[in-house]
Amino acid sequence: MPADTTNRTPRFAKGRPPDDGGDGVITEDSALASRVSGALPDGEAEIELRGVSKRFSARKRETLALTDIELGIRKQEFVTLLGQSGCGKTTMLRILAGLTQPSAGEVTIGGRPLWRGDHRDDEALRKLGLVFQDANLFPWYTVEENIALPLLLRKVDKAERRRRAHELGELVGLQGFEKALPRELSGGMRQRVAIARALSYNPEILLMDEPFGALDAITRDKMNLELQRIAEATKATVVFVTHAIGEAVFLADRVVLLSARPGRIRSITQVDAPRPRSLEVTTEPGFQENVLELRRQLTEDEERLGRNGGVSE
Ligand SMILES: Nc1ncnc2c1ncn2[C@@H]1O[C@H](COP(=O)(O)OP(=O)(O)OP(=O)(O)O)[C@@H](O)[C@H]1O
Ligand SMILES: [Mg+2]
DSSP states (O other), X not given: OOOOOOOOOSSBOOOOOOOOTTTTOOOHHHHXXXXXXXXXXXXXXXXXXXXXXXXXXXXXXXXXXXXXXEEEEOTTOEEEEEOOTTSSHHHHHHHHTTSSOOSEEEEXXXXXXXXXXXXXXXXXXXXXXEEOSSOXXXXXXXXXXXXXXXXXXXXXXXXXXXXXXXXXXHHTTOTTOTTOXXXXXXXXHHHHHHHXXXXXXXXXXXXXXXXXXXXXXXXXXXXXXXXXXXXXXHTOEEEEEESBHHHHHHHOSEEEEEOSSSBOEEEEEEBOOOSSOOGXXXXXXXXXXXXXXXXXXXXXXXXXXXXXXXXXX
């Protein structure tokens, strides 16, 4: 298994440069065709994608959404997946969540293969909590009932459901709103309910697909600060999809940048700033360097495709 290919410097590290094809010359073609391995040394990864590709066939159209993804994620690591629209971020997260079966390659969670043939391993799935862009709450259930819904499905008794909903409501800053209905909440509060719901059965791994994409900038900053605290308190491993570069760097231990279709790992950036991070970190030169370098790589891809890929600061 290849060694960890990320760079490490004391605080912020630069994005990993593209492979040079062995001849030391980085041409635009070799840079764009480069593929970085994010595999970790044996035994280090809690989550592993090995040689993962996904091809969709729909109405005579074939789309190679992801190709040859090699990525290991450590226990309690916070990894952000960054890339322009359509590069395969959601596909990769759905593959990790067991919702989409890869066309090739293997996914393991806690050392267990997620798929055996066409059968998903339910034991591995139990470790996962999912949060999507849309909170997807049940409008006729209260905050408390929405948070505890996965526990109801797992036949946990009422007293324990209430206790847990209360505890999680506090963790995500919703105390006092336990009896409110989703329509009485702001967008940010609804996303907090979705996060609390995903945490209700103590998942070891939290998979989040642009959970704050629909929020205004100030609420989003606040949610990012809260999410750091929640990840720390729950000791969860987090995989977080975003197309906002600043958000990706702020939250991450490692930023995995996907190239435009077909999605490959374009670079991996180690972010070593200590936690918890305050928003002041975003003004540090190291942070800005990371953002600029990632933007440069994304722009290169956009130019290749001749379009704006919908990536924001
Ligand atoms: N179920 C599907 N059937 C056919 N093609 C699909 C399916 N899901 C995704 N794709 C295709 O795979 C590619 C990657 O899609 P994906 O949703 O993973 O992108 P994304 O990076 O999450 O984009 P965005 O930032 O817009 O959410 C796209 O070209 C998309 O059209
Ligand atoms: Mg998506």
